[in-house]
Amino acid sequence: MINAVGLHKAYRLKGRRIAALQGVDLHVRQGEVYGVVGRSGAGKSTLLRCVNLLERPDRGEVRVDGQDLTALGSARLRAARHGIGMVHQHFALLSSRTVAGNVAFPLEIAGVSRVERRRRVAELLDLVGLADRARAYPAQLSGGQKQRVGIARALAPRPKVLLSDEATSALDPATTAGILDLLRTLNRELGLTILLITHEMEVVKRVCDSAAIMEDGSFTESGRVSDLLRTPGSLLTRSLFPLPSDPPPGTVALTYPDGTDEPLMSQITRGFDVDVNIIAGALEEVAGHSVGRLNVRITGERRAEALAYLADNGLLVEEVR
Amino acid sequence: MTEWFGELAARWPEMWPVLWLGTLDTLYMVLWSGLVTVAVGLPLGVLLVATDRDGLTPAPVLRAVLGAVVNVGRSLPFIVLMVAVLSLTRFITGTTLGPTAAVVPLSIGAIPFFARLVETALREVDRGVIEASHAMGARKSVIVVKVLLPEALPGLVASLVMTVVTLVSYSAMAGAIGGGGLGDIAIRYGYQRFDDYYLWATVVFLVLMVQLVQSAGDLLVRRVSHR
Ligand SMILES: Nc1ncnc2c1ncn2[C@@H]1O[C@H](COP(=O)(O)OP(=O)(O)O)[C@@H](O)[C@H]1O
Ligand SMILES: [Mg+2]
Numbered sequence: 001m002i003n004a005v006g007l008h009k010a011y012r013l014k015g016r017r018i019a020a021l022q023g024v025d026l027h028v029r030q031g032e033v034y035g036v037v038g039r040s041g042a043g044k045s046t047l048l049r050c051v052n053l054l055e056r057p058d059r060g061e062v063r064v065d066g067q068d069l070t071a072l073g074s075a076r077l078r079a080a081r082h083g084i085g086m087v088h089q090h091f092a093l094l095s096s097r098t099v100a101g102n103v104a105f106p107l108e109i110a111g112v113s114r115v116e117r118r119r120r121v122a123e124l125l126d127l128v129g130l131a132d133r134a135r136a137y138p139a140q141l142s143g144g145q146k147q148r149v150g151i152a153r154a155l156a157p158r159p160k161v162l163l164s165d166e167a168t169s170a171l172d173p174a175t176t177a178g179i180l181d182l183l184r185t186l187n188r189e190l191g192l193t194i195l196l197i198t199h200e201m202e203v204v205k206r207v208c209d210s211a212a213i214m215e216d217g218s219f220t221e222s223g224r225v226s227d228l229l230r231t232p233g234s235l236l237t238r239s240l241f242p243l244p245s246d247p248p249p250g251t252v253a254l255t256y257p258d259g260t261d262e263p264l265m266s267q268i269t270r271g272f273d274v275d276v277n278i279i280a281g282a283l284e285e286v287a288g289h290s291v292g293r294l295n296v297r298i299t300g301e302r303r304a305e306a307l308a309y310l311a312d313n314g315l316l317v318e319e320v321r
Numbered sequence: 322m323t324e325w326f327g328e329l330a331a332r333w334p335e336m337w338p339v340l341w342l343g344t345l346d347t348l349y350m351v352l353w354s355g356l357v358t359v360a361v362g363l364p365l366g367v368l369l370v371a372t373d374r375d376g377l378t379p380a381p382v383l384r385a386v387l388g389a390v391v392n393v394g395r396s397l398p399f400i401v402l403m404v405a406v407l408s409l410t411r412f413i414t415g416t417t418l419g420p421t422a423a424v425v426p427l428s429i430g431a432i433p434f435f436a437r438l439v440e441t442a443l444r445e446v447d448r449g450v451i452e453a454s455h456a457m458g459a460r461k462s463v464i465v466v467k468v469l470l471p472e473a474l475p476g477l478v479a480s481l482v483m484t485v486v487t488l489v490s491y492s493a494m495a496g497a498i499g500g501g502g503l504g505d506i507a508i509r510y511g512y513q514r515f516d517d518y519y520l521w522a523t524v525v526f527l528v529l530m531v532q533l534v535q536s537a538g539d540l541l542v543r544r545v546s547h548r
Contacts, residue, residue, distance in 0.1 A: 052456055081458035092453035095548050096471040106457040108467070137547040157457075 001161060001193040002028035002051060007060035009046055020046040021057065022217035028161075028195050028210070033187050033287075035204040036197045037239075038214035044197040047214070048165050051195065052084045053077060065160055082110050085154030089166035091146040093138040099125065099149050100134040106156045124152040128182065144175035151182065155192075162186070164196035168203065180207050201239045205286050211236055225287045229257040230316055237316070241293040244280060247320045250299055251279060252307065255316035256292035264313055265296075272309065274300030295320070329518055339506060340522055346420045347502035347530070350492040354427035355485055362432045362484075363477075365391070366439025367465060377451075377461045394433030399491050402430050403498060423500030427491050435484040442476030443469055475546040482538030486531050493527060503527055 009021040020043045028034040036044050049055040051062060053069050062069045069080055093102050100121050107117045125131045128148040138146055147167060154162055164183070168176040184207045186192050196203065204211045204225065212222035213235050221228065221235055228236045243253055265276050277297040284291050298306060311317045365387065371377040372384035397405070403426040410417050410425040446469055454464045470477070496504025503523045511520030 054452060054456055078458035078460060081456060084456075086453065086456040088449055088453055090447075090449050092447065092449040094450060094468065094472060095447075096474060096545075105454075105467070109454075109457055109459045109463060139548050153457075163456075 001030040001065060002026060002034075002195060003061075003063040004047075004051065005061050007047065007050055007057045007062070009043075009050060009055060009057050019217050021050065021060075024060075024214075024218055026051075026195075026212070026219075026222075028193060030193055031187070031191050032209040033184070033194045033196065033207050035208035035211040036195070036214050036219075037199065037201060037204055037211060037236075038197075040199060042214045043217040044199075044214055045165055048163050048195065048197050051163060052081055052086060082106070082157040083159050083161065085157070085159035085162045087147070087150050087154050087162065087164040087167045089169050091138070091143075091150045091170075093146060093149055093153075095138055098135050098137055099130060099141070102138065102149055103152045103156055106153060110157050112157075120156060124156055127155070127186075128152045142175075143171050144178060147171065147175075147179050148182070151179075151186075155186070155190075160193060162192055162194045164194065166198055167196065169199070176203075177206075183207060204236070205240055205284065207287070209287055213239075226257055226289065229255055229286070229291060232316060232318060240284070240286065240291075241282070243318075243320050244295050247279065247295065248297055250303075251295060251297050251320040253318040253320055254292075254294040254296060254310060255318075256294070256314075257316060258289065258291075258314060262313060264310060264315070268298075268306040268309060272300065272302040272306040274298050274303055274306045332518055336518065336522060339510070339519075340503070340526060343501070343503040343506040343523070344526055344530075346505070347489065347492050347527075350420045350423050350427060350495065350500065350502055351485060351488045353421075353424045354431060354488055354492075355481075357424065357428040358431040358435050358484060358488070359481065361428070362435035363439055365432065365436040366443060367469070369436060369440040370443040370469075371461075371465070377464060391433040391436055394429065395437065397430075399426075399430045399494055400497070402426055403495060418499040418501075420501045423492065423495040423502070427488055427495060430491055431484055431488055434487060435480060438480035438483060439477060442473045442480050445476055446472045475542050475548070478538065478542050478545055482535060482542070485534050485538070489527060489531055489534065493523075 004024065004026040007021045007024040007026070011018045011020055024047055026047065036047065038044050046055060050057045051064065053062065057070070064080070064084060067080060069077060072080060094105065097105065103121045103124050104117045107120060112120070121134070122131070125134055128151055130145060130148050130152070133141065133145065138149065141149065150167070168179050171179065180203060183194060183196070187194050198204065208225055210222070210224050211228065212219045214220070225236070228234045231237070237255060241255065244251065268274055269276055275298070279295040279297060281292070281294045284293065300306070307317050369384065369387055369391070372380040372387065374381065406426050406429055407417050410422050413425055414422045416422045450468060450472060451464060454468050459468070492500065492502050493504030493507065496502050496506070497508050499505065503526055507520055507523040510516045511523060
């Protein structure tokens with residue numbers, strides 16, 4: 001759905017050159033939620049702004065829904081943007097308009113008739129659960145409500161793609177969860193493709209099908225979250241499930257990417273005559289799947305064979321040193 | 322003191338028609354020059370913001386020229402400007418005397434003042450909202466009309482109020498060179514004939530007028546502000 005290849009972007013600031021994007025390839029599949037995580041200043045916002053060409057990349061190509069945006073003239077680019085909704089960290093609502101007026105704004109831009117606008121606005125406010133606040137002004141809303149208005153506005157012209165720039169970063173944890181659940185629901189029910197950027201791993205864990213880790217203007221890893229969880233040495237896995245800080249020698253970190261019903265621990269103690277000592281364990285929900293994480297100390301003659309057996313049974317096995 | 326008021330009461334029937342006509346002349350000058358000022362100053366202010374480096378349509382040369390013109394207008398004392406544009410005033414209105422003639426220098430004096438205030442008010446508009454409008458596919462003219470101006474409305478109204486108050490005081494100065502209005506009365510009756518009653522009466526009228534404009538303006542600002 002979104003295919004960006006070889007994106008480069010540099011800013012000049014007081015004679016200094018800041019390379020914000022240094023060769024980013026981004027591939028977001030139709031109907032998935034794709035998260036880009038990284039520290040502040042990594043270039044996430046720049047990347048997102050290149051996807052709808054708010055920022056024109058110095059080099060590289062941006063295709064959204066098959067259309068090469070970098071090749072479009074200004075009128076056709078504006079038309080293409082009706083198909084790409086955007087949600088902003090600080091909401092970016094018009095303070096002079098009511099909730100309903102804000103949601104109607106992109107429809108006015110797109111030339112939708114007044115009657116149709118009214119119908120669509122009511123429908124959208126229902127969808128985000130703000131039907132009763134239609135006549136309120138943004139200043140009278142809570143942060144979470146403002147973001148719901150922002151989402152309703154972004155969805156008004158029925159876009160196929162939603163871009164979200166730290167949509168939950170200005171919100172408290174409970175409100176964040178509500179907004180993330182809403183995004184997930186929209187993704188499932190409308191088939192909406194969502195590209196979101198965030199500095200919070202928690203967001204990736206909660207809603208993303210795919211993810212990329214961004215550092216200094218490029219991706220250090222990217223792919224489906226379920227695949228990354230199977231990849232030894234994955235930074236994403238490591239951030240989602242930190243290793244014990246001071247492990248006893250012989251500790252192994254086991255990740256169950258798909259959960260498991262097999263009693264693997266008892267199988268190896270019996271089959272390979274090793275001792276298994278559980279140090280820590282957790283079961284987490286990642287992108288709708290249960291993922292288990294176990295830190296264990298395994299000792300015995302046939303330790304290596306036992307570890308190989310676990311790996312053969314679909315576990316990600318990492319020695320902790 | 323009571324003597325002073327007694328005298329005032331005795332002279333009031335003779336003073337009132339003069340003061341009333343002066344008030345109407347002042348209102349006439351302020352109203353028309355106010356309209357001209359908004360008609361020219363508002364687009365000028367928009368242009369100052371839009372042509373700026375990070376504006377909607379950056380145009381450094383145009384921006385520099387407009388900025389310079391506005392600064393010249395702002396730095397001239399009104400009394401000097403009035404004399405300087407006398408021939409232009411005659412060209413436009415056919416005379417240099419009376420309230421209609423005064424509208425020309427009043428407008429020229431207030432336009433740069435108002436344009437700068439408009440510029441400041443428009444700069445207050447959240448950049449994020451403008452960016453969001455671009456992301457929604459809005460064209461620049463739509464952003465000016467539907468985003469920039471409505472979002473800045475409270476600031477724009479406050480700017481207008483300030484400009485009208487300034488116009489009231491400028492109009493009194495215009496009276497000094499035959500513009501008519503309350504200023505004219507203060508000079509002709511108060512200053513040249515040493516008639517303190519006229520002097521103080523015009524002061525009171527002007528103060529009341531400014532108070533009225535300011536209070537009505539503040540009320541309006543509060544009405545249009547939804548922050
Ligand atoms: N308009 C700009 N002008 C100059 N430098 C910028 C601009 N926008 C971003 N940058 C710089 O580019 C880098 C990446 O910024 P950004 O994409 O905002 O990162 P993130 O969203 O990950 O925090 C930062 O070093 C930032 O200072
Ligand atoms: Mg950012």
